[in-house]
Amino acid sequence: MRVLSGIQPTGRFHWGNYFGAIRQYIDLQDADQAFYFIANLHALTTVREPQKLHELTFDAAIDLLALGLDPQRAVLFVQSDVPQVSELCWLLMTGAPLGLLERCHAYKDKKAKGVTADAGLFTYPVLMAADILAYDSDVVPVGQDQDQHIEVCRDLAQSFNHHFGPTFVLPKAKILDSSAKVPGIDGEKMSKSYNNTLEIFDDPRAQRKKIMRITTDSRPMEAPKEPETDHLYQLFSLVATDAERADMAALYRRGGFGYGEVKKALADAAERYFAAARARRAELEAHPDQVREVLAAGASRARTKAAEVLQRVQKACGLC
Numbered sequence: 001m002r003v004l005s006g007i008q009p010t011g012r013f014h015w016g017n018y019f020g021a022i023r024q025y026i027d028l029q030d031a032d033q034a035f036y037f038i039a040n041l042h043a044l045t046t047v048r049e050p051q052k053l054h055e056l057t058f059d060a061a062i063d064l065l066a067l068g069l070d071p072q073r074a075v076l077f078v079q080s081d082v083p084q085v086s087e088l089c090w091l092l093m094t095g096a097p098l099g100l101l102e103r104c105h106a107y108k109d110k111k112a113k114g115v116t117a118d119a120g121l122f123t124y125p126v127l128m129a130a131d132i133l134a135y136d137s138d139v140v141p142v143g144q145d146q147d148q149h150i151e152v153c154r155d156l157a158q159s160f161n162h163h164f165g166p167t168f169v170l171p172k173a174k175i176l177d178s179s180a181k182v183p184g185i186d187g188e189k190m191s192k193s194y195n196n197t198l199e200i201f202d203d204p205r206a207q208r209k210k211i212m213r214i215t216t217d218s219r220p221m222e223a224p225k226e227p228e229t230d231h232l233y234q235l236f237s238l239v240a241t242d243a244e245r246a247d248m249a250a251l252y253r254r255g256g257f258g259y260g261e262v263k264k265a266l267a268d269a270a271e272r273y274f275a276a277a278r279a280r281r282a283e284l285e286a287h288p289d290q291v292r293e294v295l296a297a298g299a300s301r302a303r304t305k306a307a308e309v310l311q312r313v314q315k316a317c318g319l320c
């Protein structure tokens with residue numbers, strides 16, 4: 001079984017990305033074969049500064065490795081290092097109905113907001129289909145927001161198979177645990193577009209300052225509070241130990257505490273939770289050649305598989 005997923009390097013990774021996606025990818029790396037890539041071609045639809053895209057792509061690789069992605073077990077690569085995917089994208093595009101793409105949320109939502117769409121944004125789901133089909137992927141772990149794109153991928157693969165004969169493996173989405181929806185410092189869903197993120201590898205002092213700015217309600221200190229519905233508690237529970245979580249929940253229910261002490265406990269727990277990853281990150285940052293080697297080896301394995309699939313597709317449609 002092959003598991004594959006991609007993550008866009010459109011900003012530094014935040015807690016939402018980690019608990020909502022990255023941690024779950026890492027848990028899946030013991031699958032027969034896990035392929036994970038940094039989707040820089042997709043990011044190009046929004047990040048238009050070359051230096052920034054370059055840095056974010058490399059930072060994403062370091063972050064993933066620091067957080068536990070093990071290149072001995074999973075294949076890690078950069079999307080654009082596999083040119084076969086772009087060719088496959090064209091081949092799929094020739095059979096992609098406009099109506100199908102017009103219905104995709106990513107495009108529809110941006111258009112509704114008045115963003116002038118280019119062909120890259122419009123055909124984004126076709127590139128995503130090529131990413132998936134190029135490696136005969138069986139399972140694609142993604143957030144709920146990407147489910148529609150996996151459906152498009154299945155549609156395109158099915159209609160290609162129908163027209164040209166059995167060529168593509170049909171992938172299945174594995175929707176990531178949505179109970180892991182992480183709130184931001186304002187209590188809304190954490191997202192870089194809301195400017196409410198806690199970045200995983202922020203400098204600990206800057207992170208502590210941000211945590212101190214987390215919005216709280218204005219109920220009196222004495223009042224008992226329900227922990228589960230409070231975003232400060234929700235954030236704490238992500239990084240606390242079981243015992244700390246139970247103690248904090250009891251404190252909320254008892255009342256008579258200040259949010260300042262919860263924030264301090266959160267900052268301490270966060271620093272501890274990410275300490276090992278932070279140390280690994282510093283180590284990797286000091287040895288960028290090792291990271292480049294991992295990406296080169298990953299790209300080489302990914303290209304070998306993609307070339308095999310592309311040849312099958314080219315044959316099926318009469319290109320060779």
Ligand code: ADP
Pocket residue numbers: 007008010015016017018019020021142143144145146176180181182183189190191192193
């Ligand atoms: P952003 O909303 O910051 O732009 P992305 O859309 O790039 O984040 O997120 C990539 C993946 O990270 C998503 O598909 C989703 O699985 C996960 N993710 C992002 N934010 C959250 C969150 N607040 N809670 C849970 N998962 C999240």
Ligand code: TRP
Pocket residue numbers: 004005006007008039042127128131132140141142146
């Ligand atoms: N579009 C996905 C996202 O924004 C990233 C992505 C690109 C992807 N290609 C993919 C995910 C292929 C899974 C499979 O999160």
